[in-house]
Amino acid sequence: QQPVQSPQAVILREGEDAVINCSSSKALYSVHWYRQKHGEAPVFLMILLKGGEQMRHEKISASFNEKKQQSSLYLTASQLSYSGTYFCGTGIGGTSYGKLTFGQGTILTVHP
């Protein structure tokens, strides 16, 4: 069963903040965040692991709540380049190995 992302879409002005959530009904081992721009490859942002720490890359950070099986991606002081579709991919480990199950995506649009 695929994770659920919220919101489905968000529109921001440059400099504003946003939070994207990813919730799963399954016990997760890892959460992978990607951003995809139209017609391009999904670009890896960060990975959150069970028992791991909150991750940060420049002004983008993410957390993983193991009790709730939920991850959140925080975009601070958004830039025009942040526009795109954000996907979370979840891994449950075990015999699923590296298989990722993706959410439906969150479309982020940043205006000047």
Added chain:
Amino acid sequence: EAGVTQFPSHSVIEKGQTVTLRCDPISGHDNLYWYRRVMGKEIKFLLHFVKESKQDESGMPNNRFLAERTGGTYSTLKVQPAELEDSGVYFCASSQGTFTDTQYFGPGTRLTVL
């Protein structure tokens, strides 16, 4: 370091025809994945290779799809015969390890079946 490459970038075929997609992973990556995104829907897992062996092919839709990975290097995904519902973007990704390693995605092949 070169990224994951896929060929062709676009393919338009008629229902009933055969199409073969190719993926070249990042050099040294033992793990290779195929995913598919049908328009408006989520990215869905198709299968996972470790070197030349199929580790998990639970996402393959049916026996019209055949994936191979020659010598643990590049991989091909053949659809024969293609149906309308096979249209979508087919992504390939590769990683060094499995559970905790980053999967690097290629740009995808957009397949349109008419």
